[in-house]
């Protein structure tokens with residue numbers, strides 16, 4: 001053992017430290033770089049997060065202005081979207097032009113409305129809750145937008161919408177199905193509808209033939225419009241926080257729609273999708289279904305004959321109404337099912353249905369796997385054989401009811 005002089009030991013220790021640190025930096029430079037970068041990023045991220053948090057808090061205060069003073073009813077779907085970034089994203093994805101009149105269903109306290117008013121020519125806002133309307137009006141006038149808005153107090157499913165050319169809304173999820181039906185099957189002309197909906201609903205809306213979620217809603221909407229996924233929205237972006245996540249979807253009405261009677265189509269898809277995974281053969285051979293179709297086909301075919309005869313006599317409407325009333329009294333599917341005198345007629349009609357299914361190669365097919373082209377082909381085969389689905393005595397089918405029943 002030899003003693004190192006203290007002065008030398010100090011130098012030695014420093015050298016070792018230097019070497020160690022040098023070797024650390026030289027041999028593990030990438031690690032050093034990464035560590036340094038990581039630490040640097042951490043600080044940066046932390047600062048950014050803090051800044052965002054502060055900004056968010058400030059912006060959220062504005063977004064939370066409205067609903068703080070009232071009790072929100074979950075039964076009315078009153079979940080207020082408070083994340084400013086999501087609200088901005090919805091407006092940006094909707095692609096609103098300064099000349100647009102926007103229809104907004106369920107404006108609530110106006111978080112989305114104020115943004116729409118900034119970019120559009122006009123906003124038509126339909127709100128069922130008068131307390132919301134009060135808050136909305138107050139906020140709208142605080143921002144000086146009162147001349148650009150038309151607030152309609154009432155139920156969006158019942159209200160007549162004034163003219164609009166684009167829809168942007170965070171709607172109450174409970175009315176998604178009938179509202180979409182009202183928009184796409186109603187007499188409205190609009191460029192697109194950007195809607196915030198329940199995530200599960202969007203999956204069903206966008207489902208394709210063969211997907212487990214494929215259903216009548218997707219089939220019917222697809223006939224007249226294109227629906228595209230836009231983005232997911234977390235349930236944490238709402239107050240109060242709902243139980244489900246959401247997605248934004250953009251629905252664009254098609255320029256050209258197949259030449260089909262919409263009422264007939266809606267009634268037909270309802271019949272097909274009553275048991276979407278059963279074969280069409282099994283569905284249409286059911287006694288009740290045969291009775292229903294027989295009754296409707298008889299009524300519709302007679303009605304058409306009457307229109308031809310009566311129009312020759314010049315009293316079309318009155319005669320048709322008379323006949324409709326007569327038939328309405330006697331027509332009841334149950335009677336058809338239980339009336340043994342109709343036995344032969346029912347059996348002939350059933351054979352006719354089966355024949356159509358066989359000719360088209362549809363007997364063993366399942367509606368959940370059919371494209372709209374195939375469904376249109378089958379409907380046309382049925383109609384050409386005098387098999388009808390829609391009972392026009394009830395006027396236009398309420399598409400809301402038709403679509404609603406699929407959920």
Ligand SMILES: C[S@@+](CC[C@H](N)C(=O)[O-])C[C@H]1O[C@@H](n2cnc3c(N)ncnc32)[C@H](O)[C@@H]1O
Pocket residue numbers: 076077078079080081082105106107108109110111112126127128129132154155156157169170171172173175
């Ligand atoms: C999900 S909140 C959306 C509020 C606001 N648009 C937002 O993004 O925070 C739905 C709104 O629709 C309203 N509402 C519910 N049912 C309605 C109906 N049938 N017709 C019109 N508005 C309705 C509710 O009162 C509520 O204000």
